[in-house]
Amino acid sequence: METRRLRLLVELARLGSMREVAEEMGLTTSTVSQQLAILARDVGAKLVEPAGRRVRLTPAGQRLAAHGVTILGAVEAARLDLDPGASPVGELRVAGFATAIRRSLLPVQARLAREHPRVRLLIHEHEPAEAYALLDTDDVDLALTYEYNLAPVSFPGRYEARALWTVPWGLAVPAGTTLDRAWGQDWIVNSRNTADEQVARTVASLHGFTPRIAHHCDSLDLVQDLIVAGLGVGLLPAGVHALDGVDVLPLADPAVVLRAYAVNRRGRTAWPPLSLVLRLLDSDRPQAGR
Structure with a gap:
Protein backbone atom coordinates (compact mmCIF):
# COMPACT_ATOMS: atom_id res chain seq x y z
CA MET A 1 0.00 0.00 0.00
CA GLU A 2 1.06 3.61 -0.56
CA THR A 3 2.35 5.11 2.67
CA ARG A 4 1.01 8.55 1.69
CA ARG A 5 -2.52 7.09 1.61
CA LEU A 6 -1.91 5.33 4.90
CA ARG A 7 -0.88 8.68 6.38
CA LEU A 8 -4.23 10.17 5.33
CA LEU A 9 -6.02 7.38 7.21
CA VAL A 10 -3.90 7.95 10.31
CA GLU A 11 -4.62 11.68 10.15
CA LEU A 12 -8.35 11.00 9.75
CA ALA A 13 -8.26 8.82 12.87
CA ARG A 14 -6.54 11.68 14.71
CA LEU A 15 -8.57 14.63 13.41
CA GLY A 16 -11.94 13.00 12.73
CA SER A 17 -12.79 15.08 9.66
CA MET A 18 -11.82 14.83 6.00
CA ARG A 19 -11.93 18.62 5.78
CA GLU A 20 -9.42 18.95 8.61
CA VAL A 21 -7.22 16.26 7.06
CA ALA A 22 -7.30 18.14 3.75
CA GLU A 23 -6.31 21.39 5.45
CA GLU A 24 -3.55 19.67 7.43
CA MET A 25 -2.07 17.95 4.36
CA GLY A 26 -2.60 20.81 1.86
CA LEU A 27 -5.10 18.83 -0.25
CA THR A 28 -8.71 19.15 -1.31
CA THR A 29 -11.39 17.19 0.52
CA SER A 30 -12.24 15.31 -2.69
CA THR A 31 -8.61 14.25 -3.09
CA VAL A 32 -8.53 12.89 0.46
CA SER A 33 -11.76 10.98 -0.19
CA GLN A 34 -10.43 9.54 -3.48
CA GLN A 35 -7.15 8.45 -1.94
CA LEU A 36 -8.86 6.74 0.98
CA ALA A 37 -11.15 4.94 -1.48
CA ILE A 38 -8.08 3.65 -3.36
CA LEU A 39 -6.54 2.52 -0.05
CA ALA A 40 -9.72 0.64 0.81
CA ARG A 41 -9.61 -1.07 -2.57
CA ASP A 42 -5.93 -1.95 -2.11
CA VAL A 43 -6.48 -3.61 1.28
CA GLY A 44 -9.85 -5.15 0.35
CA ALA A 45 -11.79 -3.73 3.27
CA LYS A 46 -14.17 -0.85 3.91
CA LEU A 47 -12.28 1.75 5.95
CA VAL A 48 -14.66 4.72 6.21
CA GLU A 49 -18.43 5.00 6.69
CA PRO A 50 -20.88 7.95 6.88
CA ALA A 51 -21.69 9.36 10.32
CA GLY A 52 -24.27 12.10 9.75
CA ARG A 53 -22.60 14.89 7.78
CA ARG A 54 -19.15 13.56 8.68
CA VAL A 55 -17.40 10.22 8.33
CA ARG A 56 -15.88 7.80 10.81
CA LEU A 57 -13.54 4.86 10.58
CA THR A 58 -14.98 1.39 10.41
CA PRO A 59 -13.52 -1.26 12.77
CA ALA A 60 -11.23 -2.33 9.90
CA GLY A 61 -10.22 1.31 9.38
CA GLN A 62 -9.44 1.71 13.08
CA ARG A 63 -7.26 -1.40 13.09
CA LEU A 64 -5.40 -0.31 9.94
CA ALA A 65 -4.89 3.21 11.35
CA ALA A 66 -3.35 1.69 14.51
CA HIS A 67 -0.97 -0.36 12.34
CA GLY A 68 -0.33 2.74 10.27
CA VAL A 69 1.13 4.64 13.22
CA THR A 70 3.73 1.89 13.66
CA ILE A 71 4.37 1.51 9.92
CA LEU A 72 4.87 5.22 9.30
CA GLY A 73 7.12 5.48 12.35
CA ALA A 74 9.29 2.65 10.99
CA VAL A 75 9.45 4.28 7.55
CA GLU A 76 10.57 7.57 9.11
CA ALA A 77 13.18 5.78 11.22
CA ALA A 78 14.52 4.05 8.11
CA ARG A 79 14.66 7.36 6.24
CA LEU A 80 16.61 9.00 9.04
CA ASP A 81 18.93 6.00 9.35
CA LEU A 82 19.86 6.27 5.67
CA ASP A 83 20.05 10.06 5.55
CA PRO A 84 23.74 11.05 5.21
CA GLY A 85 23.04 14.17 7.24
CA ALA A 86 21.25 12.37 10.05
CA SER A 87 22.65 11.73 13.50
CA PRO A 88 24.32 8.27 13.43
CA VAL A 89 22.09 5.52 14.79
CA THR A 166 52.11 0.65 9.96
CA VAL A 167 54.55 -1.16 12.26
CA PRO A 168 57.89 -2.89 11.63
CA TRP A 169 58.20 -6.58 12.43
CA GLY A 170 61.18 -8.53 13.61
CA LEU A 171 62.19 -12.17 13.94
CA ALA A 172 61.39 -13.61 17.36
CA VAL A 173 63.95 -16.21 18.48
CA PRO A 174 64.90 -18.06 21.67
CA ALA A 175 66.87 -15.67 23.87
CA GLY A 176 70.52 -15.51 22.90
CA THR A 177 70.01 -16.82 19.35
CA THR A 178 71.79 -14.80 16.68
CA LEU A 179 70.12 -13.89 13.40
CA ASP A 180 72.61 -16.02 11.45
CA ARG A 181 71.63 -19.08 13.48
CA ALA A 182 67.91 -18.27 13.38
CA TRP A 183 67.43 -18.75 9.64
CA GLY A 184 68.00 -22.48 9.85
CA GLN A 185 65.55 -23.07 12.73
CA ASP A 186 62.02 -24.44 12.43
CA TRP A 187 59.52 -21.67 11.68
CA ILE A 188 56.14 -20.82 13.23
CA VAL A 189 53.60 -19.12 10.92
CA ASN A 190 49.96 -18.04 10.99
CA SER A 191 47.41 -20.84 10.70
CA ARG A 192 44.69 -18.61 9.15
CA ASN A 193 46.65 -16.39 6.77
CA THR A 194 49.34 -17.40 4.28
CA ALA A 195 50.99 -13.95 4.30
CA ASP A 196 53.25 -14.85 7.26
CA GLU A 197 54.57 -17.88 5.43
CA GLN A 198 55.09 -15.89 2.23
CA VAL A 199 57.10 -13.28 4.13
CA ALA A 200 59.10 -15.95 5.97
CA ARG A 201 60.05 -17.66 2.73
CA THR A 202 60.98 -14.36 1.08
CA VAL A 203 63.14 -13.11 3.94
CA ALA A 204 64.87 -16.43 4.53
CA SER A 205 65.56 -16.98 0.83
CA LEU A 206 67.21 -13.56 0.56
CA HIS A 207 69.64 -14.77 3.23
CA GLY A 208 70.28 -18.05 1.45
CA PHE A 209 67.90 -20.31 3.42
CA THR A 210 64.69 -22.22 2.72
CA PRO A 211 62.65 -22.01 5.93
CA ARG A 212 61.33 -25.22 7.48
CA ILE A 213 57.68 -24.42 8.23
CA ALA A 214 56.91 -26.63 11.21
CA HIS A 215 54.17 -25.00 13.28
CA HIS A 216 51.00 -23.02 12.52
CA CYS A 217 49.07 -20.87 15.00
CA ASP A 218 47.23 -17.54 14.85
CA SER A 219 47.85 -16.31 18.41
CA LEU A 220 50.94 -14.15 18.93
CA ASP A 221 51.00 -15.19 22.58
CA LEU A 222 51.10 -18.83 21.52
CA VAL A 223 53.89 -18.07 19.03
CA GLN A 224 55.96 -16.77 21.93
CA ASP A 225 55.14 -19.80 24.07
CA LEU A 226 56.37 -22.09 21.29
CA ILE A 227 59.57 -20.06 20.96
CA VAL A 228 60.20 -20.26 24.72
CA ALA A 229 59.70 -24.01 24.43
CA GLY A 230 62.49 -24.08 21.84
CA LEU A 231 60.21 -25.15 18.99
CA GLY A 232 61.23 -22.53 16.45
CA VAL A 233 61.29 -18.89 15.39
CA GLY A 234 58.58 -16.61 14.02
CA LEU A 235 57.65 -13.09 13.02
CA LEU A 236 56.47 -10.69 15.73
CA PRO A 237 55.84 -6.91 15.92
CA ALA A 238 59.03 -5.07 16.80
CA GLY A 239 57.36 -3.31 19.74
CA VAL A 240 55.70 -6.37 21.25
CA HIS A 241 56.19 -7.08 24.95
CA ALA A 242 58.37 -10.16 24.64
CA LEU A 243 58.24 -12.98 27.17
CA ASP A 244 61.28 -13.92 29.15
CA GLY A 245 63.22 -16.27 26.90
CA VAL A 246 62.28 -14.47 23.66
CA ASP A 247 64.35 -11.92 21.74
CA VAL A 248 62.83 -9.96 18.83
CA LEU A 249 65.64 -9.26 16.36
CA PRO A 250 65.27 -6.34 13.91
CA LEU A 251 65.09 -7.19 10.21
CA ALA A 252 66.68 -5.13 7.44
CA ASP A 253 67.56 -5.63 3.79
CA PRO A 254 64.65 -6.14 3.52
CA ALA A 255 62.69 -4.73 6.41
CA VAL A 256 59.32 -6.32 7.18
CA VAL A 257 56.46 -3.85 7.68
CA LEU A 258 52.81 -4.58 8.45
Whole structure:
Protein backbone atom coordinates (compact mmCIF):
# COMPACT_ATOMS: atom_id res chain seq x y z
CA MET A 1 0.00 0.00 0.00
CA GLU A 2 1.06 3.61 -0.56
CA THR A 3 2.35 5.11 2.67
CA ARG A 4 1.01 8.55 1.69
CA ARG A 5 -2.52 7.09 1.61
CA LEU A 6 -1.91 5.33 4.90
CA ARG A 7 -0.88 8.68 6.38
CA LEU A 8 -4.23 10.17 5.33
CA LEU A 9 -6.02 7.38 7.21
CA VAL A 10 -3.90 7.95 10.31
CA GLU A 11 -4.62 11.68 10.15
CA LEU A 12 -8.35 11.00 9.75
CA ALA A 13 -8.26 8.82 12.87
CA ARG A 14 -6.54 11.68 14.71
CA LEU A 15 -8.57 14.63 13.41
CA GLY A 16 -11.94 13.00 12.73
CA SER A 17 -12.79 15.08 9.66
CA MET A 18 -11.82 14.83 6.00
CA ARG A 19 -11.93 18.62 5.78
CA GLU A 20 -9.42 18.95 8.61
CA VAL A 21 -7.22 16.26 7.06
CA ALA A 22 -7.30 18.14 3.75
CA GLU A 23 -6.31 21.39 5.45
CA GLU A 24 -3.55 19.67 7.43
CA MET A 25 -2.07 17.95 4.36
CA GLY A 26 -2.60 20.81 1.86
CA LEU A 27 -5.10 18.83 -0.25
CA THR A 28 -8.71 19.15 -1.31
CA THR A 29 -11.39 17.19 0.52
CA SER A 30 -12.24 15.31 -2.69
CA THR A 31 -8.61 14.25 -3.09
CA VAL A 32 -8.53 12.89 0.46
CA SER A 33 -11.76 10.98 -0.19
CA GLN A 34 -10.43 9.54 -3.48
CA GLN A 35 -7.15 8.45 -1.94
CA LEU A 36 -8.86 6.74 0.98
CA ALA A 37 -11.15 4.94 -1.48
CA ILE A 38 -8.08 3.65 -3.36
CA LEU A 39 -6.54 2.52 -0.05
CA ALA A 40 -9.72 0.64 0.81
CA ARG A 41 -9.61 -1.07 -2.57
CA ASP A 42 -5.93 -1.95 -2.11
CA VAL A 43 -6.48 -3.61 1.28
CA GLY A 44 -9.85 -5.15 0.35
CA ALA A 45 -11.79 -3.73 3.27
CA LYS A 46 -14.17 -0.85 3.91
CA LEU A 47 -12.28 1.75 5.95
CA VAL A 48 -14.66 4.72 6.21
CA GLU A 49 -18.43 5.00 6.69
CA PRO A 50 -20.88 7.95 6.88
CA ALA A 51 -21.69 9.36 10.32
CA GLY A 52 -24.27 12.10 9.75
CA ARG A 53 -22.60 14.89 7.78
CA ARG A 54 -19.15 13.56 8.68
CA VAL A 55 -17.40 10.22 8.33
CA ARG A 56 -15.88 7.80 10.81
CA LEU A 57 -13.54 4.86 10.58
CA THR A 58 -14.98 1.39 10.41
CA PRO A 59 -13.52 -1.26 12.77
CA ALA A 60 -11.23 -2.33 9.90
CA GLY A 61 -10.22 1.31 9.38
CA GLN A 62 -9.44 1.71 13.08
CA ARG A 63 -7.26 -1.40 13.09
CA LEU A 64 -5.40 -0.31 9.94
CA ALA A 65 -4.89 3.21 11.35
CA ALA A 66 -3.35 1.69 14.51
CA HIS A 67 -0.97 -0.36 12.34
CA GLY A 68 -0.33 2.74 10.27
CA VAL A 69 1.13 4.64 13.22
CA THR A 70 3.73 1.89 13.66
CA ILE A 71 4.37 1.51 9.92
CA LEU A 72 4.87 5.22 9.30
CA GLY A 73 7.12 5.48 12.35
CA ALA A 74 9.29 2.65 10.99
CA VAL A 75 9.45 4.28 7.55
CA GLU A 76 10.57 7.57 9.11
CA ALA A 77 13.18 5.78 11.22
CA ALA A 78 14.52 4.05 8.11
CA ARG A 79 14.66 7.36 6.24
CA LEU A 80 16.61 9.00 9.04
CA ASP A 81 18.93 6.00 9.35
CA LEU A 82 19.86 6.27 5.67
CA ASP A 83 20.05 10.06 5.55
CA PRO A 84 23.74 11.05 5.21
CA GLY A 85 23.04 14.17 7.24
CA ALA A 86 21.25 12.37 10.05
CA SER A 87 22.65 11.73 13.50
CA PRO A 88 24.32 8.27 13.43
CA VAL A 89 22.09 5.52 14.79
CA GLY A 90 22.29 1.74 14.42
CA GLU A 91 24.48 -1.35 14.61
CA LEU A 92 27.78 -1.49 12.72
CA ARG A 93 29.20 -4.99 12.13
CA VAL A 94 33.00 -5.07 12.09
CA ALA A 95 35.33 -7.98 11.29
CA GLY A 96 38.98 -7.49 12.14
CA PHE A 97 42.23 -9.06 13.25
CA ALA A 98 42.84 -9.18 16.98
CA THR A 99 45.38 -6.38 17.38
CA ALA A 100 43.39 -3.91 15.28
CA ILE A 101 40.35 -4.65 17.41
CA ARG A 102 42.30 -4.05 20.61
CA ARG A 103 44.36 -1.06 19.50
CA SER A 104 42.06 0.71 17.03
CA LEU A 105 38.47 -0.43 17.49
CA LEU A 106 38.16 -0.54 21.28
CA PRO A 107 39.27 3.11 21.66
CA VAL A 108 36.64 3.99 19.05
CA GLN A 109 34.06 2.02 21.04
CA ALA A 110 34.95 4.04 24.14
CA ARG A 111 34.34 7.28 22.25
CA LEU A 112 31.07 5.99 20.84
CA ALA A 113 29.86 5.13 24.34
CA ARG A 114 30.61 8.69 25.47
CA GLU A 115 29.62 10.69 22.42
CA HIS A 116 27.34 8.53 20.23
CA PRO A 117 25.61 5.97 22.46
CA ARG A 118 23.05 5.13 19.75
CA VAL A 119 25.75 3.57 17.56
CA ARG A 120 26.58 0.01 18.58
CA LEU A 121 29.54 -2.04 17.33
CA LEU A 122 29.15 -5.77 16.70
CA ILE A 123 32.70 -7.18 16.65
CA HIS A 124 33.90 -10.35 14.91
CA GLU A 125 37.54 -11.49 15.12
CA HIS A 126 38.73 -12.67 11.69
CA GLU A 127 41.84 -12.80 9.56
CA PRO A 128 41.75 -10.72 6.33
CA ALA A 129 40.57 -13.41 3.88
CA GLU A 130 37.71 -14.29 6.22
CA ALA A 131 36.81 -10.62 6.67
CA TYR A 132 36.74 -9.97 2.92
CA ALA A 133 34.39 -12.94 2.43
CA LEU A 134 32.04 -11.50 5.06
CA LEU A 135 32.12 -8.11 3.34
CA ASP A 136 31.21 -9.72 0.02
CA THR A 137 28.16 -11.47 1.52
CA ASP A 138 27.10 -8.31 3.42
CA ASP A 139 27.52 -10.10 6.75
CA VAL A 140 29.72 -7.23 8.00
CA ASP A 141 29.89 -3.54 7.15
CA LEU A 142 33.58 -2.89 7.85
CA ALA A 143 36.76 -4.99 7.83
CA LEU A 144 40.03 -4.22 9.61
CA THR A 145 42.71 -6.04 7.63
CA TYR A 146 46.45 -6.03 7.04
CA GLU A 147 49.17 -6.76 4.53
CA TYR A 148 52.96 -6.92 4.61
CA ASN A 149 55.24 -4.91 2.38
CA LEU A 150 56.69 -8.26 1.23
CA ALA A 151 53.21 -9.74 0.64
CA PRO A 152 51.14 -6.80 -0.65
CA VAL A 153 47.39 -7.00 -1.29
CA SER A 154 45.65 -5.60 -4.37
CA PHE A 155 42.22 -4.27 -3.36
CA PRO A 156 39.47 -5.03 -5.92
CA GLY A 157 37.43 -2.13 -7.23
CA ARG A 158 34.43 -3.17 -5.16
CA TYR A 159 36.28 -2.09 -1.98
CA GLU A 160 37.30 1.24 -0.50
CA ALA A 161 40.42 0.90 1.68
CA ARG A 162 41.90 3.42 4.13
CA ALA A 163 45.39 3.04 5.56
CA LEU A 164 45.36 3.10 9.36
CA TRP A 165 48.90 2.52 10.64
CA THR A 166 52.11 0.65 9.96
CA VAL A 167 54.55 -1.16 12.26
CA PRO A 168 57.89 -2.89 11.63
CA TRP A 169 58.20 -6.58 12.43
CA GLY A 170 61.18 -8.53 13.61
CA LEU A 171 62.19 -12.17 13.94
CA ALA A 172 61.39 -13.61 17.36
CA VAL A 173 63.95 -16.21 18.48
CA PRO A 174 64.90 -18.06 21.67
CA ALA A 175 66.87 -15.67 23.87
CA GLY A 176 70.52 -15.51 22.90
CA THR A 177 70.01 -16.82 19.35
CA THR A 178 71.79 -14.80 16.68
CA LEU A 179 70.12 -13.89 13.40
CA ASP A 180 72.61 -16.02 11.45
CA ARG A 181 71.63 -19.08 13.48
CA ALA A 182 67.91 -18.27 13.38
CA TRP A 183 67.43 -18.75 9.64
CA GLY A 184 68.00 -22.48 9.85
CA GLN A 185 65.55 -23.07 12.73
CA ASP A 186 62.02 -24.44 12.43
CA TRP A 187 59.52 -21.67 11.68
CA ILE A 188 56.14 -20.82 13.23
CA VAL A 189 53.60 -19.12 10.92
CA ASN A 190 49.96 -18.04 10.99
CA SER A 191 47.41 -20.84 10.70
CA ARG A 192 44.69 -18.61 9.15
CA ASN A 193 46.65 -16.39 6.77
CA THR A 194 49.34 -17.40 4.28
CA ALA A 195 50.99 -13.95 4.30
CA ASP A 196 53.25 -14.85 7.26
CA GLU A 197 54.57 -17.88 5.43
CA GLN A 198 55.09 -15.89 2.23
CA VAL A 199 57.10 -13.28 4.13
CA ALA A 200 59.10 -15.95 5.97
CA ARG A 201 60.05 -17.66 2.73
CA THR A 202 60.98 -14.36 1.08
CA VAL A 203 63.14 -13.11 3.94
CA ALA A 204 64.87 -16.43 4.53
CA SER A 205 65.56 -16.98 0.83
CA LEU A 206 67.21 -13.56 0.56
CA HIS A 207 69.64 -14.77 3.23
CA GLY A 208 70.28 -18.05 1.45
CA PHE A 209 67.90 -20.31 3.42
CA THR A 210 64.69 -22.22 2.72
CA PRO A 211 62.65 -22.01 5.93
CA ARG A 212 61.33 -25.22 7.48
CA ILE A 213 57.68 -24.42 8.23
CA ALA A 214 56.91 -26.63 11.21
CA HIS A 215 54.17 -25.00 13.28
CA HIS A 216 51.00 -23.02 12.52
CA CYS A 217 49.07 -20.87 15.00
CA ASP A 218 47.23 -17.54 14.85
CA SER A 219 47.85 -16.31 18.41
CA LEU A 220 50.94 -14.15 18.93
CA ASP A 221 51.00 -15.19 22.58
CA LEU A 222 51.10 -18.83 21.52
CA VAL A 223 53.89 -18.07 19.03
CA GLN A 224 55.96 -16.77 21.93
CA ASP A 225 55.14 -19.80 24.07
CA LEU A 226 56.37 -22.09 21.29
CA ILE A 227 59.57 -20.06 20.96
CA VAL A 228 60.20 -20.26 24.72
CA ALA A 229 59.70 -24.01 24.43
CA GLY A 230 62.49 -24.08 21.84
CA LEU A 231 60.21 -25.15 18.99
CA GLY A 232 61.23 -22.53 16.45
CA VAL A 233 61.29 -18.89 15.39
CA GLY A 234 58.58 -16.61 14.02
CA LEU A 235 57.65 -13.09 13.02
CA LEU A 236 56.47 -10.69 15.73
CA PRO A 237 55.84 -6.91 15.92
CA ALA A 238 59.03 -5.07 16.80
CA GLY A 239 57.36 -3.31 19.74
CA VAL A 240 55.70 -6.37 21.25
CA HIS A 241 56.19 -7.08 24.95
CA ALA A 242 58.37 -10.16 24.64
CA LEU A 243 58.24 -12.98 27.17
CA ASP A 244 61.28 -13.92 29.15
CA GLY A 245 63.22 -16.27 26.90
CA VAL A 246 62.28 -14.47 23.66
CA ASP A 247 64.35 -11.92 21.74
CA VAL A 248 62.83 -9.96 18.83
CA LEU A 249 65.64 -9.26 16.36
CA PRO A 250 65.27 -6.34 13.91
CA LEU A 251 65.09 -7.19 10.21
CA ALA A 252 66.68 -5.13 7.44
CA ASP A 253 67.56 -5.63 3.79
CA PRO A 254 64.65 -6.14 3.52
CA ALA A 255 62.69 -4.73 6.41
CA VAL A 256 59.32 -6.32 7.18
CA VAL A 257 56.46 -3.85 7.68
CA LEU A 258 52.81 -4.58 8.45
CA ARG A 259 50.22 -2.13 7.11
CA ALA A 260 46.71 -2.05 8.59
CA TYR A 261 43.60 -0.95 6.69
CA ALA A 262 39.92 -0.20 7.19
CA VAL A 263 37.99 -1.67 4.25
CA ASN A 264 34.33 -1.38 3.25
CA ARG A 265 32.20 -2.01 0.18
CA ARG A 266 32.39 0.85 -2.29
CA GLY A 267 29.54 3.33 -2.08
CA ARG A 268 28.61 2.54 1.53
CA THR A 269 30.44 5.35 3.33
CA ALA A 270 27.47 7.74 3.23
CA TRP A 271 25.73 5.60 5.87
CA PRO A 272 26.09 7.70 9.05
CA PRO A 273 27.31 4.97 11.49
CA LEU A 274 29.98 3.75 9.05
CA SER A 275 31.04 7.29 8.16
CA LEU A 276 31.36 8.15 11.85
CA VAL A 277 33.46 5.09 12.74
CA LEU A 278 35.77 5.68 9.77
CA ARG A 279 36.33 9.25 10.94
CA LEU A 280 37.10 8.07 14.46
CA LEU A 281 39.49 5.41 13.19
CA ASP A 282 41.25 8.05 11.12
CA SER A 283 41.60 10.40 14.10
CA ASP A 284 42.81 7.70 16.54
CA ARG A 285 45.71 5.95 14.86
CA PRO A 286 47.69 3.88 17.37
CA GLN A 287 50.84 2.00 16.49
CA ALA A 288 50.32 -1.75 16.69
CA GLY A 289 51.16 -5.19 15.36
CA ARG A 290 49.11 -8.14 14.24
